[in-house]
Amino acid sequence: MVNDISVVPMTRLVNDISVFPMTRLVNDIPVVPMTRLVNDISVFPMTRVVNDIPVFPMTRVVNDIPVFHMTRLVNDISVFPMTRVVNDIPVFPMTRVVNDIPVFHMTRLVNDISVFPMTRVVNDIPGFPMTRLVNDISVFPMTRVVNDISVFPMTRLVNDISVFLLTRLVNDIPVFPMTRLVNDIPVFPYNQAG
Numbered sequence: 001m002v003n004d005i006s007v008v009p010m011t012r013l014v015n016d017i018s019v020f021p022m023t024r025l026v027n028d029i030p031v032v033p034m035t036r037l038v039n040d041i042s043v044f045p046m047t048r049v050v051n052d053i054p055v056f057p058m059t060r061v062v063n064d065i066p067v068f069h070m071t072r073l074v075n076d077i078s079v080f081p082m083t084r085v086v087n088d089i090p091v092f093p094m095t096r097v098v099n100d101i102p103v104f105h106m107t108r109l110v111n112d113i114s115v116f117p118m119t120r121v122v123n124d125i126p127g128f129p130m131t132r133l134v135n136d137i138s139v140f141p142m143t144r145v146v147n148d149i150s151v152f153p154m155t156r157l158v159n160d161i162s163v164f165l166l167t168r169l170v171n172d173i174p175v176f177p178m179t180r181l182v183n184d185i186p187v188f189p190y191n192q193a194g
Contacts, residue, residue, distance in 0.1 A: 002013045011018045014025045023030045026037045035042045038049040047054045050061040058069040063076060071078045074085040083090045086097040094105040099112060107114045110121040119126045122133045131138045134145040143150050146157045155162045158169045167174045170181045179186045 007013050007018050011020050019030050022033050031037055031042050035044050039052055043054050046057050051064055055066050059066045062073045067073050067078050071080050075088055079090050083092050087100055091097055091102050095102045098109045103109050103114050107116050111124055115126050118129050127133055127138050131140055135148055139150050142153050151157050151162050154165050163169055163174050166177050175181055175186050179188050
């Protein structure tokens with residue numbers, strides 16, 4: 001309590017205003033470091049103030065809305081070049097809008113998910129052809145799932161690393177038979193490394 005005013009810890013009292021460290025007071029307004037005060041608005045460096053709106057470089061103000069360079073304003077929405085606005089949604093070329101969702105060309109919408117051709121949706125997850133879903137993981141044929149990791153045939157899982165048969169794991173590196181590891185490089189017999 002300072003001058004009958006409650007002061008938050010780590011703050012100081014300036015003109016009966018609680019001020020955080022590393023801030024200064026200008027016209028009774030706390031100003032964060034590296035900012036300046038323009039029309040009582042705290043402004044970061046390299047910005048200007050247009051109609052009391054801080055505007056970053058390479059932007060302009062249209063209808064009190066900051067608009068980036070090379071964009072235009074459509075229904076108060078900043079739109080990049082080569083885009084159009086459908087139901088107030090910016091849409092890139094080669095896309096269409098289905099249920100207010102932009103959908104890319106050659107895709108279809110399944111449960112509000114954009115799905116490429118030759119895929120199916122299982123539990124809201126797009127699955128490629130010839131795959132099955134195991135624990136929400138798309139798995140190719142002839143593979144199994146161990147600890148949520150797809151493991152190919154004739155391999156085993158060691159430290160969550162798929163390792164072929166007849167290999168061993170040294171420093172998490174699969175090493176073939178009759179090889180040794182030198183500086184984390186598998187080396188065949190009669191070879192030198194390092």
